[in-house]
Amino acid sequence: MSENTDKKGDFQPLIKGDRLNLMVLFDVLRKGKLVILYSTLLTALLALFLALVIPDRYEARAVILPNAESENSLDKLGGLASLAGVNLNSMIGQTSGISPEIYSTIIGSSPFLKELLNTPVSFEDEPSKMSLFEKARKDTVPGFGDKIIMYTVRLPWTIMDALKSDDRDPSALTNDTNLVVLDKRVELLYEKVRAMISVDYDPETGLVDIAVEGKEALQTSEIALRTTELLQRYIIAFETKQVRQNLDFIEAQYLNKKEEFEKNRAELNAYKDANRNVVGERVDVGYQLLADNYDLTRNLYMSLAEQKEQALVAVKKQTPAFSMIEPVRVPLEPVWPKKSFFMILGLIFGFLAGVIGVVGRAILISIQKNWAA
Template sequence: MTDKNTSSNQHTVNEDEIDLLALAKTLWMKRKTIIGITSVFVVLGLLVAILSPKEFTATSVFVPQVGESNRGGGSLGGLASLAGINLGGMGGSSEIPPSLYPKIVSSVNFRLAILDAPLSVEGLDKPVTYRHYYDSIHDPGVLSYIKKFTIGLPGLLLKSLRGDSDEVVKDANDQLIRVSKDDFEHFKRLDAQISVTPNDKEGFVSLSFVLPEPIMAAQMARFAQDLLQEQVIAYKISNAQEQLKFTEERFEEKKKEFEEIQSRLANFRDRNQNIASAAVLNQQQRLEAEYNFAFSIYTELAKQLEQARIQVAKDTPVFSVIQPVTVPVEKSAPKRPLILIIFIILGGIVAIGYVFGMEFFKGVKEQWVNV
């Protein structure tokens, strides 16, 4: 029984060795085909690596100081308490966590602002906008034209058949945000160029921008960083600013009323200095009561106004820049050796698959002929 099992195992091993030898023999016999197909892919890889446009990536790293609603509560709170101002009742304003920064960057308003960012292009005397650069100046290269022709041609044909127009009809009340087809194409490019990556563990945010020229990449990265921080600050202090605006309006109204009552009281006293009567004294007391009441409201609003200004300063986020935007020295793409290696591997896989596929179909054909 043992001899039979041993014989069976040896037979299986021999069959496996025969199959491997047959596969190796097939590959060796078709080596010219494999080398030819792989060589074609090598040439394609070289063309792609050479014709691919250069890209430069500018990066900045900053730390948003979130959760600082009590910032300045020590020194500012002490100074405010001397003036009779209580800072305890105006906290609790909302925060934007760094994990939401990518959502801000991908919003329509943010991307529309990016399209109008100024760029200093080499060879031009005046800065141009990002939109104008890609509409009229940028040369996408041979590969981009081929890709646009092969992929975009069906879309253009469908568009011409449907009669689509690039004109955008605005809403009657102009309250909805409408984006033109051209701007939408810019948006798709922006999604691939700009990247915001928050690091929740370390607490920093990395922002990068990719463009064909190093100076332009640095300019856009700096513009995007400033715009992102401005929008975060605007959202963070929106409640405090609304309170400040309301308090300022009320303060100006009561200030005007107080000054009018103050003038009326002064004029009354000047006109009635030598008159001593109950009616005059009565009227003077009424004016003084109005003056005292207006003065108390005016003083209270002045305290609230100062309190609102301090709250705006407290709520304003601070961004500590760890790595400022610098002009990149080396290109980030294309990585030509990697492209060539990928095409060589792909060519080898396609060549081997072609050889085995042809052998498989050849065997199937012989079986059908024998039947």
């Protein structure tokens, strides 16, 4: 019995006028169930094969909270210092903290990426840790087989690459040491690492989510940990730059005055010991000069010691604190590809493809029969 026919063998169209004949549709699907089943299974197997072929991608993340309350708690130090006549605001100025919204910009900066790329990490195909720079340099060195292919099959492309390449040293383009000059290979490596790292900031909760995606689980977690540590170090350095410069200046002056104070004290004591039993106007004048010089350096020395303590408190006050809400963990399962997702997607597409194929064939037969009639 042919398709789309009733018990008498008359043709029953799937579409009659502008209506769909559901009885014929169910009959078509029933007769084409094997085609639908095979299509579903085949597509699901292809999807599973694709999921197994695609390289795994792992994700490691850390969630930190820039502790804004730390500054408020350290305001108590400012209150105690004011009682002693110390103005901490003059030491730290009116600087405001760095917004977490620019953390991603800091991570994407060249100095940050340079430090990150020079951090030793694990590689599955290497016996010991090495930096991403060293690994990239090692992988760019062609082997014997690669050289054979380069100068035989890929000879035209090798010649074109040689003509286009620029072997000049990028550092020779400028004598300004404040400029960052990168070659193309390093710039590509920078872009690759930038694409691996993402930073999300939630203004409502204040949480900063740092995520790193990579091909190896352990290596990805090591990069995420190093990124988190470097970010905290950079933020602390940025926010305490002014007060640390002030502290360094005061410490340098303090050490100079300390040396001068100890020298004048030693001279005064030596003079007193040498003229202990001597009475005279000349002795009194010499003693007074040394004593005045000693008092002057002592006052300066004590003042600088006080300023040094103020500067240390200012550095402590200005140093931001970070709370680790979610530490970095080594991922156990890849985030991509999801084999279950591929299987479900393959089953759905395979089923739909089978149904569309069976119904489409029935529609074509209906059109041919109508034209023939």
